[in-house]
Amino acid sequence: MPEIRLVNVSKHICSELNITIRNNEIFVIIGPTGSGKTTILNIIAGVTDYKGKVYIDEQCVDGVSPGKRNVGYLFQGLALFPHLTVFENIAFGLRAKGMKEGAIKERVLSLMEMMRIKHLSARYPHMLSGGEKKRVALARSLAPSPQILLLDEPTSSLDHQTAKYLRGEMIDLLRKLRITTVYVTHDLREAEEIADRIALIFHGKIEQISTPKDLFFNPQNESVSQFVGMPNIIECTQSRILTSGLVEVVSGEMRMILPYDGGNIKKIAIPPEDIYISDVKPPGPALNRFMGKVEEITRYNSAVRVKLSTGNRTLLAELPIAAFDEMNIEEGKEVHVVIKLRRLRYVKS
Amino acid sequence: MKNKTGRLQWAWGAMPVILFVVVWEIIGRFNLFPGQFFFPPFSAVVKEFYDLTANGILGKNFLSSLTRVLIGLFGGSIAGIFVGVIMGWKHMVNKALSPIISLLYPIPALGWLPLLMLWIGINEMLPITIIFICSFFPVVYNTTTGIKNVDKSYIYAAETLGASNIMILFKVIIPLALPNIFTGLRLEAGMSWRVLIAAEMVAIPTGIGALMIQAESLVRVDIIMVCLIVLSVMCLLFEKIFALAEKHMVGRWSSHA
Structure with missing residues (x-):
């Protein structure tokens, strides 16, 4: 499967982009709405004109029509042909290639089986649910056996459960196919779950390309740090395996016991929403709790951010407004700090 | 239950028609309209319809009109779809032709009559050409709009799947433009009858329109009414045929067709 290289590529908001997407990797492009994510996919697919050069496997593909770039593209709006049945939608690319009827039928049936949509064969797109449509669109883009797969927010506009389920299936599928994949999303957790590498894009400019871990632990600038929302990165001075699956880490005066399997921990990143604060002593075992001093309170639309100092360290906690208002918390006051263990991220030594 | 509701709805719809016919019959039969010759009762119109059908006059004139409509409408629609597809598909063609189309489209079809009488003469080609013009421009307009309005993402999807232009x-753009194309066809199907009758009344000695003008000179209101009913039914029937064709071709996949 090929490598993709964008050299000094410009279009709309995107300017002078230089990106190399490696063979077989799942490359996630993440960024806020309107940052130019879809434009990059359109450039790789060749459905839009652009300045600069695009190489697929060292071959310059500028001027090569989209159909000859060997790219499968799952559009954000899916673009399933409304006048064709599920079968005919999937078969479209195969007919375009001039494949024989028997071979088309065989390939479409095997794809429908793989995507578990065989029972939908004769239905039209307007008769399908959101999740079913996504599966059909994915099957259609995979049908002509592309070398590159472009996925534009494939789990957007689905309910949480369906999105989670489809994402799991897609990860399995992509790992199985080992196909160079460019995956666009604005969901950080999704990116982290699926990516070999992540490119963070703001206003058409790539801010950072790195592995998911590096993105969280080594944000290259302020805007990356703000986007990944991981201001609480704690260096561990000591790390000790207690039993299988439990590690005790020490960082200054903080001592925590964390669920972790596999070696010593060098750094921990704690999302602000996973730091709980209370003006009264919370019930339950005194595990991973500290006292902290409220340094600053900032109110947003739906949340309150609280800057805390614990020893010589500063932590940032985020609480829903309703929960914050129920408590008596003011700047300069001492509060109880509890670290939730749900979404901690670790770096091994 | 469903059948019962359906029957009730049908009865509710038929009621005003029955009432209309009854009132018409009463006014005609009891000479409630000033001048009894000018308002024959419904039964007299039905009887005249039977007589005109039996002696072949209505059939002969109807067939003349029908042939003209079919040829003119078919020719105008095919040419309109062809030109509309090219205009919608190729930007340069659209740019070149749309000023001409925009100038000619607002002219009422009957406005061409004096010019065409001089150019073509009074013969079969005259009403056919009028109907051709009547259907051509709206079909061009609707087809161009339909083709241009096809969402670009479908075209991109087809391109990435390797489809040729x-x-x-033929497999994406025209099928997706069908609802718009049918809107033009449906409107013009009825309109072509209206234009034909007017043309026949003014210039052509045969056809339903000509029969109406002859009846007028003989003060045969019953014949005029027969012709009007035939005209009304044909307008309705033609629109219905295109609506059915649209439902057949588009209804399966369009959730709102």
């Missing part, structure tokens, strides 16, 4: 045009 011809395949994209």
Whole structure:
């Protein structure tokens, strides 16, 4: 499967982009709405004109029509042909290639089986649910056996459960196919779950390309740090395996016991929403709790951010407004700090 | 239960028609309209319909009109779809032709009559040409709009799947523009009858329109009414045929067709 290289590529908001997407990797492009994510996919697919050069496997593909770039593209709006049945939608690319009827039928049936949509064969797109449509669109883009797969927010506009389920299936599928994949999303957790590498894009400019871990632990600038929302990165001075699956880490005066399997921990990143604060002593075992001093309170639309100092360290906690208002918390006051263990991220030594 | 509701709805719809016919019959039969010759009762119109059908006059004139409509409408629609597809598909053609189309489209079809009488003469080609013009421009307009309005993402999807331009045009763009094309066809199907009758009344000695003008000179209101009913039914029937064709071709996949 090929490598993709964008050299000094410009279009709309995107300017002078230089990106190399490696063979077989799942490359996630993440960024806020309107940052130019879809434009990059359109450039790789060749459905839009652009300045600069695009190489697929060292071959310059500028001027090569989209159909000859060997790219499968799952559009954000899916673009399933409304006048064709599920079968005919999937078969479209195969007919375009001039494949024989028997071979088309065989390939479409095997794809429908793989995507578990065989029972939908004769239905039209307007008769399908959101999740079913996504599966059909994915099957259609995979049908002509592309070398590159472009996925534009494939789990957007689905309910949480369906999105989670489809994402799991897609990860399995992509790992199985080992196909160079460019995956666009604005969901950080999704990116982290699926990516070999992540490119963070703001206003058409790539801010950072790195592995998911590096993105969280080594944000290259302020805007990356703000986007990944991981201001609480704690260096561990000591790390000790207690039993299988439990590690005790020490960082200054903080001592925590964390669920972790596999070696010593060098750094921990704690999302602000996973730091709980209370003006009264919370019930339950005194595990991973500290006292902290409220340094600053900032109110947003739906949340309150609280800057805390614990020893010589500063932590940032985020609480829903309703929960914050129920408590008596003011700047300069001492509060109880509890670290939730749900979404901690670790770096091994 | 469903059948019962259906029957009730049908009865509710038929009621005003029955009432209309009854009132018409009463007014005609009891000479409630000033001048009894000018308002024959419904039964007299039905009887005249039977007589005109039996002696072949209505059939002969109807057939003349029908032939003209079919040829003119078919020719105008095919040419309109052809030109509309090219205008919608090729930007440069659209740019070149749309000023001419925009100038000619607002002219009422009957406005062409004096010019065409001089150019073509009074013969079969005259009403056919009028109907051709009547259907051509709206079909061009609707087809161009339909083709241009096809969402670009479908075209991109077809392109990335490797479809050629011809395949994209015939397998994606034209099918997706069908609802718009049918809107034009449906409107013109009824309109062509209206234009034909007017043309026949003014210039042509045969056809339903000509029969009406002859009846007028003989003060045969019953014949005029027969012709009007035939005209009304044909307008309705033609629109219905295109609506059914649209439902057949588009209804399966369009959730709102």
